[in-house]
């Protein structure tokens with residue numbers, strides 16, 4: 603709490619009292635029930651599950667993309683990670699490679715630019731050949747009231763998320779089809795792709811578009827040996843997400859309190875799911891949308907779920923009132 607306030611003061615010059623007035627809550631810790639749901643850290647699939655496979659992961663240099671790359675590399679894949687910041691990618695590639703003993707290649711690519719995507723795929727073909735596994739994970743996002751959003755703010759997010767995913771998928775898909783090669787495509791979206799959400803409207807719109815794209819291609823390109831699946835993650839702490847969606851840390855506690863499993867997800871958990879969905883154990887899975895959020899979505903959706911706060915004594919009283927009601 604104090605750390606966040608101090609950091610906030612350093613960034614903005616706003617003093618502690620003012621911070622507390624605007625943000626009375628504080629960063630959250632796991633709820634007691636989370637002891638029943640400890641996150642597994644180990645890699646789930648058998649060793650060698652991705653031997654002789656090539657995996658391409660956008661945004662693989664940081665956060666969840668880095669975790670998915672680590673797991674696939676541990677399982678034997680040769681990985682190619684792509685995003686804008688080559689220095690970040692290269693450092694991640696070196697670290698994962700030295701940990702797993704398998705090659706990780708770093709290729710610079712701004713997914714918003716179809717020409718850059720084509721050059722990136724050329725580079726990958728030279729390095730590794732075409733991929734067996736494609737994970738569209740790169741994204742951009744920030745919280746912003748829509749009345750403060752500029753056209754370029756909208757374009758910036760929708761270009762990365764929807765157009766970027768489409769450019770990568772079409773470029774790779776066409777080349778794979780030409781080479782008569784099958785592949786697994788996975789897109790990382792979000793739980794609000796389904797519901798929509800205020801304050802992240804470009805992200806919600808673009809992620810919904812990605813889901814429509816992947817479900818459509820699952821139907822169309824199965825005949826070419828291509829599977830398309832989607833993971834909708836709930837909140838998992840990464841610098842990229844939390845710095846742009848909860849910059850003060852003020853909303854984290856409220857977020858955790860609505861997650862039935864009482865904690866945030868972990869990068870290793872989503873990496874295991876992504877690996878499974880991209881593996882030979884999941885060849886019958888296509889067009890699937892897997893929500894992976896500790897129950898947050900249903901917890902927010904049910905209009906009576908607030909009754910969790912009613913105590914046993916209050917229930918006794920309420921039940922008596924209901925039973926005593928005669929007629930309508």
Ligand SMILES: CC/C=C\C/C=C\C/C=C\C/C=C\C=C\C(=O)SCCNC(=O)CCNC(=O)[C@H](O)C(C)(C)COP(=O)(O)OP(=O)(O)OC[C@H]1O[C@@H](n2cnc3c(N)ncnc32)[C@H](O)[C@@H]1OP(=O)(O)O
Nearest residue numbers: 741742743744746752754755758792837842843847848853
């Ligand atoms: C209640 C909630 C409680 C807690 C939330 C906590 C946790 C998260 C829980 C769930 C997460 C769910 C979904 C998550 C989805 C994600 O995608 S998270 C991943 C986020 N990662 C990133 O965004 C990394 C990459 N991002 C970036 O590079 C930048 O942030 C970028 C702005 C997206 C793109 O950078 P770029 O350099 O290309 O763009 P800019 O030139 O800086 O900006 C372009 C235009 O956008 C305007 N802009 C930028 N920031 C803001 C802002 N904060 N508010 C308003 N407008 C903004 C900028 O001004 C430019 O527009 P212009 O001025 O008109 O030119």
Ligand SMILES: NC(=O)C1=CN([C@@H]2O[C@H](COP(=O)(O)OP(=O)(O)OC[C@H]3O[C@@H](n4cnc5c(N)ncnc54)[C@H](OP(=O)(O)O)[C@@H]3O)[C@@H](O)[C@H]2O)C=CC1
Nearest residue numbers: 661664665666685686687712713740741837838840842843
């Ligand atoms: N963490 C969470 O709680 C949740 C995350 N998600 C999703 O998970 C995925 C990973 O997010 P997370 O790891 O948290 O956040 P990060 O910010 O760490 O990851 C986003 C990645 O996208 C890359 N990227 C951004 N813009 C571009 C671009 N124009 N071209 C190429 N790459 C780009 C970034 O690299 P670079 O800057 O080098 O380009 C970065 O590596 C995203 O799809 C996000 O929407 C969904 C729900 C919850």
